[in-house]
Amino acid sequence: MPDAAIKPPASLARRLFRAPESGLVLVILAMMLALTVFGGTKEKRVRESVSGEWTKVTVNRFLDFENLVLVAKDASFIAIMAVGMTAVIVIGGIDLSVGSIYALAALLGAMALRALQGHWLGVPAGGEVTSAGGAPLWAALPVGLGVCCMVGAACGALNGSLVVGLRVHPFIITLGTMAALRGVVFVVTGGLSISGLPESLSAGFFKAGIAGVYPVPLLVMLVVACAGHLVLTRLVLGRQAFGIGGNETAAQYAGIRVGMVKVIVHTLCGLLAGLSACVYLGYYAAFEPNAGNGYELSVIAATVIGGASLSGGRGSALGAVLGALLIQLITNAMIILDIDSSYTNIVMGAAIVVAVVMDQTKARLASRRG
Amino acid sequence: MSQPGDLLVAENISKRFGLTQALSDVTVRFAPGEVHALMGENGAGKSTLGKVIAGLLKPDAGRVMVDGRELRPGSLQDAFSAGVRIVHQELAQCPNLSVAENLCLHALPRTRLGLVDFRAMADRASALVHQLDAGIDVEAPLGSLAPGRRQICQIAAALDERPGTAGGAGPRVIVLDEPTSSLSVAEADRLLEITRGLAGQGLAVIYVSHRMGEIFAVCDRVTVLRDGRFVATTPAASLDEPTLVEQMIGRKLETPVRGAHAAAGARTGRAEGEAEAGAIRALAPEHATGQAGPVILEVRGLSSPGRLRDASLAVRKGEVLGVGGLVGSGRSELLDAIFGLDSRASGRVEVEGQRVRSVRGAIAAGMGYVPEDRRRQGLFFDLSIHENLVLPFMTRLASALGWRRLGAERRLVREKVAAFQIKAASAGLSPGTLSGGNQQKVLIARWMGPQTRVLLLDEPTRGIDVGTKAEVYRLVRDAAERGAAILLVSSEMPELLALSDRIIVMCEGRISGELSGEAMTQANILRLATATSAPAIAG
Numbered sequence: 001m002p003d004a005a006i007k008p009p010a011s012l013a014r015r016l017f018r019a020p021e022s023g024l025v026l027v028i029l030a031m032m033l034a035l036t037v038f039g040g041t042k043e044k045r046v047r048e049s050v051s052g053e054w055t056k057v058t059v060n061r062f063l064d065f066e067n068l069v070l071v072a073k074d075a076s077f078i079a080i081m082a083v084g085m086t087a088v089i090v091i092g093g094i095d096l097s098v099g100s101i102y103a104l105a106a107l108l109g110a111m112a113l114r115a116l117q118g119h120w121l122g123v124p125a126g127g128e129v130t131s132a133g134g135a136p137l138w139a140a141l142p143v144g145l146g147v148c149c150m151v152g153a154a155c156g157a158l159n160g161s162l163v164v165g166l167r168v169h170p171f172i173i174t175l176g177t178m179a180a181l182r183g184v185v186f187v188v189t190g191g192l193s194i195s196g197l198p199e200s201l202s203a204g205f206f207k208a209g210i211a212g213v214y215p216v217p218l219l220v221m222l223v224v225a226c227a228g229h230l231v232l233t234r235l236v237l238g239r240q241a242f243g244i245g246g247n248e249t250a251a252q253y254a255g256i257r258v259g260m261v262k263v264i265v266h267t268l269c270g271l272l273a274g275l276s277a278c279v280y281l282g283y284y285a286a287f288e289p290n291a292g293n294g295y296e297l298s299v300i301a302a303t304v305i306g307g308a309s310l311s312g313g314r315g316s317a318l319g320a321v322l323g324a325l326l327i328q329l330i331t332n333a334m335i336i337l338d339i340d341s342s343y344t345n346i347v348m349g350a351a352i353v354v355a356v357v358m359d360q361t362k363a364r365l366a367s368r369r370g
Numbered sequence: 371m372s373q374p375g376d377l378l379v380a381e382n383i384s385k386r387f388g389l390t391q392a393l394s395d396v397t398v399r400f401a402p403g404e405v406h407a408l409m410g411e412n413g414a415g416k417s418t419l420g421k422v423i424a425g426l427l428k429p430d431a432g433r434v435m436v437d438g439r440e441l442r443p444g445s446l447q448d449a450f451s452a453g454v455r456i457v458h459q460e461l462a463q464c465p466n467l468s469v470a471e472n473l474c475l476h477a478l479p480r481t482r483l484g485l486v487d488f489r490a491m492a493d494r495a496s497a498l499v500h501q502l503d504a505g506i507d508v509e510a511p512l513g514s515l516a517p518g519r520r521q522i523c524q525i526a527a528a529l530d531e532r533p534g535t536a537g538g539a540g541p542r543v544i545v546l547d548e549p550t551s552s553l554s555v556a557e558a559d560r561l562l563e564i565t566r567g568l569a570g571q572g573l574a575v576i577y578v579s580h581r582m583g584e585i586f587a588v589c590d591r592v593t594v595l596r597d598g599r600f601v602a603t604t605p606a607a608s609l610d611e612p613t614l615v616e617q618m619i620g621r622k623l624e625t626p627v628r629g630a631h632a633a634a635g636a637r638t639g640r641a642e643g644e645a646e647a648g649a650i651r652a653l654a655p656e657h658a659t660g661q662a663g664p665v666i667l668e669v670r671g672l673s674s675p676g677r678l679r680d681a682s683l684a685v686r687k688g689e690v691l692g693v694g695g696l697v698g699s700g701r702s703e704l705l706d707a708i709f710g711l712d713s714r715a716s717g718r719v720e721v722e723g724q725r726v727r728s729v730r731g732a733i734a735a736g737m738g739y740v741p742e743d744r745r746r747q748g749l750f751f752d753l754s755i756h757e758n759l760v761l762p763f764m765t766r767l768a769s770a771l772g773w774r775r776l777g778a779e780r781r782l783v784r785e786k787v788a789a790f791q792i793k794a795a796s797a798g799l800s801p802g803t804l805s806g807g808n809q810q811k812v813l814i815a816r817w818m819g820p821q822t823r824v825l826l827l828d829e830p831t832r833g834i835d836v837g838t839k840a841e842v843y844r845l846v847r848d849a850a851e852r853g854a855a856i857l858l859v860s861s862e863m864p865e866l867l868a869l870s871d872r873i874i875v876m877c878e879g880r881i882s883g884e885l886s887g888e889a890m891t892q893a894n895i896l897r898l899a900t901a902t903s904a905p906a907i908a909g
Contacts, residue, residue: 236764236772239753243761246752252711253739253747254762254816255729313752 020307023362024322027355031329035062039336062336069213071332072325073283076221078295079324080276082302083228084156084269086320089303090232091265092245092312093163093170098273098299100181101155102292106277107185109148110194110287116143117198129196131285137205140198148278149271155181156270160263170266178296185289194287206282217279221321224272228317231268241265245312301348302327305355326355377402377574378454378543380423383432385415385598392418393429396600398593400543405565405575407585407606410595411618411835419595420545420578424456425449436543453542455528457549463524465513470495472512473527498526502564516698518557521549525564544568545576550584554697555861555896562588582611596620619836663687664722666855667737667824669708672717677703679880681717685824685855690846692870693859694895700879701859702742705826708732708857709739721823733762735824738817740810742828742859748813749801756783756797759816790815791841807838814842818849825849828859843869863892875899 039062045054061067081098088095113135118127120135135143155177162173203209206216232238240261244251251258281287304310305326306319330351334344378400385393393415400406408416421427423434428444434454435441442448463472470491471478479490495508503522512520529541546565550558565588569575577589585592585606592609594601594617601617667685672678678700685691693701707715710729719726721735732739741747750758760767760779767778783797790811794804801809810830817825827846831839846869850856860866866873872886875898883898885891 234774234776236768236774239757239761239764239774242753243750243757246750247746249747250750252729253709253741255733256761257730313750 021316021319021322023359024306024319024326024355027358028322028326028329031326031333032062035329035333035336036060039063062332066213067332067336069215069218071328072218072221073214074331075321075324075328076217077276077280078298078302078327079221079321080224080279081269081273081295081299082306082320082324083224083317084272085299085303086228086306086308086315086317087232087238087241087265088170088269089300089308089310090245090312090315091241091262092248093262093266094174094300094310095156095159095170095266095269096174096296096300097155097159097178097181098269099292099295100178100185101152101270101273102277102280102295103185103289104155104181105148105151105274106281106287106291107188107194107289108151109144109274109278109281110197112147113140113144113197113201113281114194116140117196120198131196131199131202133199135198135200137198137200140201141205144201144278144281145275148281149274152274152277153267153271156267156273157263159270160266163266164259164262182293189287189289191289193289195285197281197285197287199285201282202285206279207285214283217283220275220279224275225317225321228272228320232315232317237261237264242313245314247313298324298327301352305352305359307359323355326351375401377436378423379435380419381433381435383419383422383429383434385418385422385427385429391598393422393595393598395432396595396598397432398600398603400574400576402542402574403569403572404590405569405577405588407589407592408576408578408595409585409592409614409618410601411837414595414618414835415598416578416595417547418598420456420547420576423449423543423576424454424545426456453540454545455541455543456545456547457521457524457528458547463512463520465511467512468509469499469506469512469515469523470508472523473498473508473530495526498530499523501529502526503560516557518553518560521553521557521561522564525549525561525568529568541573543574543576545578547578549577550579550581556696558584582614585614586611594618615836663689663853666722667708667857668718668720670718670720672704672707672715672719674703674707674712674715677712677879678707678715679878681707681876681881683857683874683881685857687853687855688850689871690850690856690858690869692866692873693857693876694863694866694873695876695882695899697861699876699899701876702828703879704876705739705741705828705857705859709737709826736821737824737826738819738822739826740813740817740828740830742832744809744813749809751800751802753800754798755787755792755794755801755804755812756780758801758812759783759786759797762816786815786819790818790845805835807834807841810834810838810842814845818845818854820852822849822854825854825856827856829861830858831860831862831865839865863895866895867892 039060041058042061043056044059044064046057047054081102085095085098114129116139117131117134118125118129120139121129121133123129159170159174159177162168162177163170166173207214208216232241240251240256243254243256244258244261248258277292280291302323303315303320305323306316306321308315308320327348330348331344333339334341334347376399380396380398383393383396384391396415396419398406398408398419408419410416418427422429425434425441425444425446425448433440433443434449436452436454439452441452441454464475467475470488473495474491479487479494481487492508499506499508499522502525503519506515506519506523512523515523525544525546528544549561549565553561562584565575565577569590577585579585589606591603591605592614593603594614596618663686665684666687667683669681669683672681681700681704683691693704695701703712706712707717708719710719710726710732719732721732721737724735726732726735726737745751750761753761756779757764760782763782764774764779765772767782768774786792787794787797792804792811792815793808801812804812810833814827814830825846830846831842834842843865846856846858858866858869860869867890870890872884873890873895874881874884875895876882877899885894885898
C-alpha cells in the first residue's frame with residue numbers, strides 16, 4: 001500500500017490559489033468586473049490611425065485602456081513606496097515619514113533639475129527657466145534619479161539610525177521626522193511650486209506617450225514590485241528581516257545583526273520614497289510643496305491590505321502593490337459610478353478595515369484546517 | 371455514571387484539533403481530598419483534558435459532571451461557579467500591575483466616589499495570598515516577584531470566592547497545569563507543600579505534570595494518558611516508576627547499559643525520581659570518562675554587572691561540562707555571555723585559542739547555542755522550518771550580495787531533517803506545526819553540524835517527551851564523540867549527572883565549585899548550589 005503521508009506535489013493552479021495574495025487578486029478582479037458591468041459606457045473621440053480622422057466610438061467607462069493605465073499610474077506612486085514600507089513593517093517597524101521624505105526628495109530633485117536646466121540653457125542664476133529644450137535625458141535622468149534617491153535614502157538612514165541608536169519606537173521617531181522634514185520643505189520653498197524641469201525627463205521619459213497612454217510609472221512600479229519581492233524572499237537580508245520581525249530575541253540568538261538590518265531596511269524604504277518622488281517629478285514636470293501630503297496613510301493602508309502584519313514578520317511586496325491598486329480602484333470606482341468624491345474617504349476607510357479582517361479570517365480558517 | 375465518593379467525573383471526553391485527535395473517549399473520576407495526577411508524554415492529551423474539565427475547551431463529545439450535575443460544555447463561567455478552577459501552564463497575568471490588582475482584576479473594589487479602593491483591595495489580596503505564602507508583598511508589581519511566588523499568586527487567585535456570583539461555591543476542584551515548569555527546586559518544593567495542603571482541605575487537586583519525582587511526592591492517584599487515550603488510573607502507592615514509564619510510552623525500556631558515572635548519577639538521582647534516571651541510564655549510551663583532549667573552549671574572568679562574577683572554565687574536545695545550580699543562579703547568563711550576547715560582559719572567551727567577541731564571531735568560530743526558551747529565544751514561527759534551520763548560516767551559504775543559494779540550503783536542510791529525524795510534513799511549514807520535541811530538534815539541528823566546535827545547551831530537554839529526550843541524549847553524546855566541546859545546563863539532576871563528564875555548579879552568578887568522578891552527586895551539587903557566600907552581595 002502506498003504511503004498515505006506522501007502527497008503529490010501541488011499543481012501550479014493550486015499553488016497559485018494558495019498564494020497569500022490570491023484573495024486580493026480575486027477581490028480586485030471581482031471589483032473590475034463589477035465596474036465593467038455597472039460603470040456604463042461613454043463616448044470617446046478616437047483618431048483613426050490610417051486616415052487620421054477623428055471618430056466617435058462608444059467605450060466602456062471602466063474597461064477602457066486609457067482609464068486602466070490611469071488607475072495604474074495613480075497607484076504606482078503609492079505602490080513603489082508601499083514596497084519599501086512592507087520591508088519596514090516586516091521588521092516590526094513603521095515609517096510615518098514616507099510622505100515627507102517623498103516631498104523633500106522631490107523638492108531637492110526639482111531644485112537640482114532646474115539648476116541643471118538653467119545651466120544647460122545658459123540662464124543666469126535667478127533667471128526664468130523654461131522646460132523646453134535644455135538638458136538631454138542622459139544628463140537629466142541621472143541627476144533626477146540620483147538626487148531624489150540619495151535624499152530619500154539619507155532620510156531613511158536617518159530614521160533607521162535614530163530608531164536603532166536611541167532605541168525609540170519607530171512610530172515616535174518617524175512621527176518626528178514626518179513633521180520635521182515637511183517643515184524643511186515649507187521653509188525651503190516658502191510655499192511656492194517649482195517648474196522649469198527638463199522636458200527630456202518628463203515628456204521624453206517618465207511621461208513618454210505610447211499609443212495615447214503613459215505607461216512608464218506603471219513599468220517602474222512593476223520593476224520595483226519584482227525587485228522588492230526578490231529582496232524579501234531571495235536575499236539573506238530579506239529573510240533576516242522576516243526573522244527579526246517575527247522574533248527579535250531569537251534573531252539576536254541566531255547572530256543576526258539586528259540593528260544593521262533595521263538601518264538598511266529603513267534606508268531602502270526611504271530610497272523607494274525618493275524613487276517615487278522622481279517618477280512624480282518626471283510625470284508632472286513640476287514640484288508642488290504639498291506633494292505627498294497624507295501619502296503615509298495610503299502607503300501603510302496599501303501595505304496592510306497587501307497582507308503585512310503590523311506586529312511584524314508577515315508581509316509581501318507583491319501584496320503591497322496589489323493593495324495600492326485596490327485603493328486606486330476604489331477611488332476610480334467613485335468616479336466611474338458618479339458618486340460624490342466626498343464619500344471616497346468613507347469608502348476607503350471601510351475598505352481598509354474589511355480587507356484586513358478578511359485577510360485575518362482567511363488566515364484563521366487556514367490554520368484551523370491544520 | 372457518577373459513583374458515590376466522586377466529586378468530579380469527566381466522562382467519555384473526546385476532542386479533536388485539526389488532524390490531531392487530542393482525546394478520545396477518556397473517562398476519569400476525581401475524589402475530594404485527593405491529589406490526582408494526569409500524566410503522559412507531550413501530546414498525550416493531559417493538558418487538553420485539564421482544560422476541558424475547567425471549561426476552557428469545549429469537548430467534541432462527552433460530559434463533565436460535578437456532584438452528578440453536568441456542567442455546560444466549554445463554559446468557564448459554569449465550571450467556575452461549580453467550584454472548578456484552573457491554574458494555567460503559561461503565567462497569564464499582568465506583570466505591570468501589583469499583586470493585589472492582579473488578584474482583584476475581575477472586580478476591583480471601589481470607594482463611594484467610584485475610585486479604586488486600594489486599602490480594600492490590599493486587604494482582600496493579602497487574605498488570599500497569605501494563606502499560601504505570608505512573605506508576598508501584595509503591593510509590589512507582580513513582575514518583580516520570583517516565578518515561584520507568581521505561581522503562588524495564581525493559585526491564590528484560583529482559590530478566590532468570587533463575590534456576587536449567584537450560587538457561586540467556593541473552590542472545590544483545582545486544576546494545576548504544569549505548575550512547576552518554570553520554578554526552581556526550592557520553589558517547586560514549596561508549591562508541592564501547598565498542593566498537599568489544598569487536598570488536605572478537601573479539594574480535589576488535578577495535577578497535570580510530567581515530572582515524575584513530583585508525582586510520587588505529592589499524588590494519591592495517577593491517571594496516565596497516551597495518544598489521547600485513557601491507559602490506567604492507579605493509586606500512587608501501588609505504582610513504581612518503571613511501570614509508570616511503561617504506561618506512558620507503551621513499551622518497556624531496554625535493559626540499562628550504564629557507564630561508570632551514569633551509574634553514579636542514577637544512584638544519587640533516586641530522590642529526584644528514579645524513573646527518569648532509569649530512562650537515562652537505559653538510553654544514554656556508555657561514555658568514556660576522563661578524556662584528555664585539547665581545550666576547545668576557554669573562558670577567563672567572565673563578568674557582567676548583576677549577572678556574572680568572574681566565571682572561568684575550560685571545556686576539552688569531546689567533553690560534556692555540566693552546569694548545575696538553581697534557576698536564577700546565572701547559568702543562562704553564563705551561556706549568553708559566552709555566546710557574545712551580553713554587551714556588558716567583560717573577560718575573555720576563546721575557541722581554539724581564537725578570541726570571540728560577538729555572536730557572529732562565536733558562530734564563525736563554530737559555536738552553537740540552544741537557548742532555554744525555544745519559543746522566545748529560539749524559533750521563528752513566521753519562517754519555515756527550512757529557514758529556521760539555516761538562517762544563521764544563510765550568509766555563509768549565499769553568493770555575493772547575499773543572494774540565497776536555495777540549492778545549497780535545501781541540501782543542508784535535507785541532511786539535517788534526516789540526521790535528526792525531524793518529523794515534519796514539509797520543511798516549508800512553520801515550526802508551529804511541529805510537536806514540542808520536534809521543535810527542539812529543529813533548534814538543536816540548527817546548531818549541530820560537522821563544523822560545530824562548541825555547543826551550548828540550556829535545558830535541552832525542557833518540555834519534550836520521554837522518547838525525544840532519549841534522542842536528545844544520544845545526539846549530545848554523539849556530538850561529544852565527534853569532538854565538540856559541550857556546555858550543558860540542566861535542572862534535571864539525573865540528566866545532568868548522567869550526561870556530564872564534569873560538573874560546575876553556579877550560585878549567585880559565580881561558579882561555586884566543580885565536581886568530577888565520584889564527587890558528582892546530587893547532594894554535592896545542591897550543597898554548592900546553595901553555598902551562599904558569607905557577605906551576600908546581591909546584583
